[in-house]
Amino acid sequence: MYILVTDSAEREILLKTFSGSVNKTCLEHFIQKEGYGNDFIRILFKDDLDEYEDQEELEEIGTNRVVLFAEYPAAPKDEKMYLTFEELYSYVGEVAQENYGNDSEIQELLLKLKEELCI
Numbered sequence: 001m002y003i004l005v006t007d008s009a010e011r012e013i014l015l016k017t018f019s020g021s022v023n024k025t026c027l028e029h030f031i032q033k034e035g036y037g038n039d040f041i042r043i044l045f046k047d048d049l050d051e052y053e054d055q056e057e058l059e060e061i062g063t064n065r066v067v068l069f070a071e072y073p074a075a076p077k078d079e080k081m082y083l084t085f086e087e088l089y090s091y092v093g094e095v096a097q098e099n100y101g102n103d104s105e106i107q108e109l110l111l112k113l114k115e116e117l118c119i
Contacts, residue, residue: 001078002079002080003078004079005079006081011081014068014081017070017075018041018074021038027092027110030043030116031116033047034047034048035048035066040073041070041074041075042068044057044066046058064118066085068080085117089119093110
């Protein structure tokens with residue numbers, strides 16, 4: 001069972017942990033509204049979730065949110081947090097800018113992501 005993280009400092013830690021996964025492939029998945037990550041930390045969209053096992057998450061994320069799941073060793077215990085599409089876009093945009101600067105391919109992917117998320 002995942003513990004819901006609402007504390008802003010803890011949320012920042014989880015996002016920082018996921019930041020190593022933000023790359024071209026990650027953006028390509030997010031543009032398709034497909035989840036991305038690894039066995040220990042991942043961000044999932046509605047269509048990535050099972051309608052029976054993940055009923056709570058499906059109700060929480062609706063049509064414009066995602067869920068981040070983190071498990072040990074990415075987090076001290078199984079944790080989850082929800083992000084709106086706007087928060088997700090802002091976060092990946094910031095990480096991409098820090099890691100890739102003005103890489104034209106990354107910038108193009110960010111524009112496509114913004115369109116797909118209707119931001």
